[in-house]
Amino acid sequence: MSSEKENLKKYYEFELRDGYPVFSVQNILLLEALIKYNSDYSVTADENHPEFGESYAGILTKERESFFDFVSRDSLRILETEAEKINKNPDTDEEGREKDSLYKVVQSIDKINSTHLMSEGSSVKVHKGILKTVERIKSIDNLKERMKAGDPSLVHEIASAVETKYNFSFASKFCVYVSEIALEKSDAFCIYDNVVQSVLPLYIHRYVGKDEAEKYYKIVNKGKKNARVESTVSNLKCEKGYKEYRDIINRIIKGVEDKDDIKITYSQFDHMLWYYFKGSKLKVQEALNTLLKDS
Structure with missing residues (x-):
């Protein structure tokens, strides 16, 4: 029974690489299931919901x-x-x-x-x-x-x-x-929120490249035992910043398709990051600190 549970476990947990979820078929399917049964989304997704x-x-x-x-x-x-x-x-x-x-x-x-x-x-x-x-x-x-x-x-x-x-x-x-x-246009704009911006450098690093990722984070206490990585994506909250923000997400989405042959939408991108990292500063920091090995 325990081995059966272990086999099933992979279907209801995010597949992680380097300590954070990637855009795999397994993760996309899990994400869609989580959203379908999440009451927080039903208000705006279920036309039969009273609200x-x-x-x-x-x-x-x-x-x-x-x-x-x-x-x-x-x-x-x-x-x-x-x-x-x-x-x-x-x-x-x-x-x-x-x-x-x-x-x-x-x-x-x-x-x-x-x-x-x-x-x-x-x-x-x-x-x-x-x-x-x-x-x-x-x-x-x-x-x-x-x-x-x-x-x-x-x-x-x-x-x-x-x-x-x-x-x-x-x-x-x-x-x-x-x-x-x-307007029924799903590819015109993408969401900015604090959860997404806080971990965006991870996905730039994986799907766009190390050099590009380094433009969007800084290392605090570099060279010390308590060194940590912080996202600087919030600096894009300015007059010209949204275009750059959307452009980098477009490059990540293209990178996912080029590297893993998976097409994802803005919505799937946003939901994946938000679902896994929301409410957990520890998860965010541990994942970001994986970038230290390349710095």
Whole structure:
């Protein structure tokens, strides 16, 4: 029985090389199974989920390209009214939200992905970060066309909406989800988040090359017993940074296909790294430190 368990074990654990998961057929199949049965994803992936309709996925699925009609609506007036309602009674803001799909999508993405727009401003109840982000998105000319084209400068324009915080992660996710669902384009944008950026040098090293990887990490306490590797990918959170970030992920994806004859999507790339490394700084550090042997 124990040998049978050992044989089965490989099917429900990630295949690791050098201490971290690679893009193998086994890992891709495991990843898809994990996502299928993860309740955290069901809200935005399962149309039968009771909360799907009010999520960004439900709204975008229902509206598709008509979602972009918000540019002709007076969203700012509605949102100001909603802000007043929230201040008076947090439970009486549904009318405002129902009238403005853009606000609901921004709010849902922020809530589900914990990108903290709601924490901006002097009062959480005013949802100042969301209001400013919605205003910025409304002001963007040719948004639909630029999103279809995968214009990387959109991420910066949205990320810089709030003066006190550069919301790079939220902006990338907004572009990904809207282009994927409303425009049915899965190859226009890729997600930036802290988990992915923290281990990205590992995958640059494996699938692009050592010299390229060294551009995206630093060694702290080099030459000492407590030497450690730190990702510097977060330095790309700037005006021109998203294009470089997406380009390097494109090179990794091409490297996976060239070396292992496996085609992966942006979504699979993001999910693999996030699923394995989320919530474990120890896993991240141990994996990154494997780069020390080549430095």
